[in-house]
Amino acid sequence: MNVELRNRLLFGAVLIIIVGTAVACDVANGSRWGIFALGLAAVLLGAREFTRLARVHAARVRLAPMILVSLGLVAEAHLHPGGVLQAMWPESAARLSAQPVVPLLLGAGLLWTTLSQMASRAPIERFFANVGGTLFGMVYLGLCFNQIERLAILAAPDDAARGLQLLACFLVAVKCGDIAAFFGGKAFGRHKMCPAISPGKTWEGFACSFAGSVGGTLAICALFAANGASPFAGWWQPVVWGLVLGPLGAAGDLAESCMKREAAMKDSGRGAPGFGGYLDLLDAVILAAPVAYLLALVL
Numbered sequence: 001m002n003v004e005l006r007n008r009l010l011f012g013a014v015l016i017i018i019v020g021t022a023v024a025c026d027v028a029n030g031s032r033w034g035i036f037a038l039g040l041a042a043v044l045l046g047a048r049e050f051t052r053l054a055r056v057h058a059a060r061v062r063l064a065p066m067i068l069v070s071l072g073l074v075a076e077a078h079l080h081p082g083g084v085l086q087a088m089w090p091e092s093a094a095r096l097s098a099q100p101v102v103p104l105l106l107g108a109g110l111l112w113t114t115l116s117q118m119a120s121r122a123p124i125e126r127f128f129a130n131v132g133g134t135l136f137g138m139v140y141l142g143l144c145f146n147q148i149e150r151l152a153i154l155a156a157p158d159d160a161a162r163g164l165q166l167l168a169c170f171l172v173a174v175k176c177g178d179i180a181a182f183f184g185g186k187a188f189g190r191h192k193m194c195p196a197i198s199p200g201k202t203w204e205g206f207a208c209s210f211a212g213s214v215g216g217t218l219a220i221c222a223l224f225a226a227n228g229a230s231p232f233a234g235w236w237q238p239v240v241w242g243l244v245l246g247p248l249g250a251a252g253d254l255a256e257s258c259m260k261r262e263a264a265m266k267d268s269g270r271g272a273p274g275f276g277g278y279l280d281l282l283d284a285v286i287l288a289a290p291v292a293y294l295l296a297l298v299l
Contacts, residue, residue, distance in 0.1 A: 004274055006274070007273040008273075008274030008275060010273070010274070011272055011273045011275065012274070018038075019038065021034070022035060022037065022038050023164055023167070027161055027164060031084060031087065032082065032152055032153055032163075032164075033084050035153075036075075036078055036084050036149065039077075039145045039148060039149050040074055042282060043070045043071055043141050043142065044067065044071075045271065045278040047063060047067045047137065047141060048063070048269075049268040049269040049271075049279045050137050050141065050268075050279060051137070052263075052265075052268070053259045053260065053263045053265065053279075054133040054263075056262060056263040060120060060125075060126070061130060061133045061134050061137065062112070062113050062116050062117075062134045065109050065113050065116070065134060065138075066109070066113075066134050066141070069105050069106065069112075069138045070137070070142030070145070072105045072142070073102065073105055073106075073142035073146040074145050074146055076097075076101045076105065077146045077147075077149035077150045077153065078093075079093040079097040079101065080093075082153030082154065082163060083149075083153050102146065105142075106139075109134070109135065110131075113130075117130050117131055140286060141286070143290075144287070144290065145289070147289040148167070148170075148285065148289045148292075148293075150293055151170060151292055151296055154166060154296055154297075161229070165224055165231040166296050169220055169221065169231060169241060170285070170292045172219075172220045173214075173217045173242045173249070174213070174246070174249035174252075174285050174288055175284065175285075176213055176217075177210070177212045177213030177216070177245070177246035177247075177249050177250065177284075178249055179212055180205075180209050180212025180215075181205040181250060183208070184205045184208025185201065185202045185204060185206075185208070188204040188208070191204065193205070193206055197258055197261065198253070198254055198257040198261075206250060209246050209249070209250055210242070210243060210246050210247075213243070213245060214243060214246070215242070216242070217238040217242040218235075218242070237299040241292075241299065244291060244295060245288050245292055248287055248288035249285070251287055251288075252283045252285065252286050252288055253283050253284050255283065255286075255287055256280065256283035267280055268280050
């Protein structure tokens, strides 16, 4: 076993323990504090790496507005029923959640970023890149993790933990697809999928990702059903869930590869041994998150 694979397995096990502990605490306490803390941590860890990648072409990406607006978007999800802020201040949260908080936060971020650029020593230097890169970071991190938090607090009339089950299904679908693509590509990969973006990706690995995503979703749903509750009513919903979210996880991976190749960097950082940076861990779930929330509403 090479060093990279060993580090990946060890760090992956640590992450599973951390996420599993947070979810278990939420289930035991009937709250979502663990998921809320993980969302805030993901934004904080990912923002620094995003700024590092973006600075190749956007020399003055504004870290402060990107972080604060992204954290605000994560918190906005918990203004809704089932969220921790709604549980703490139900009347205030209800009034706020009835307002367009998300566009207001993004609008405030745009204003802050634009004024900061105009007040800099070189206001017109890379104006589009600096302002656009900062706004992209708010959407890429803040808005997508807002959707992950919204997914986690969804509840069915007879199952308050449905949101946590859906979150587990989401993570399993995306990550099992990613793992199956990695090992399937190593074993069977012959035809390059998109060498200009990621030379290691193959069509054979991509095909294996469907089996991993669907199989992982069916397995965890069977585990939930064996314990008396499942987030889906039938067998076909988990299949659709896996078939849709598996490719979107691969698309998120490729999107981050575009960022890294433009920045001429192999990894987004060094904080996650065996994986690279934290964005290398999060990339697959980010683009798939809005679609997962939509699927949760219609399936």
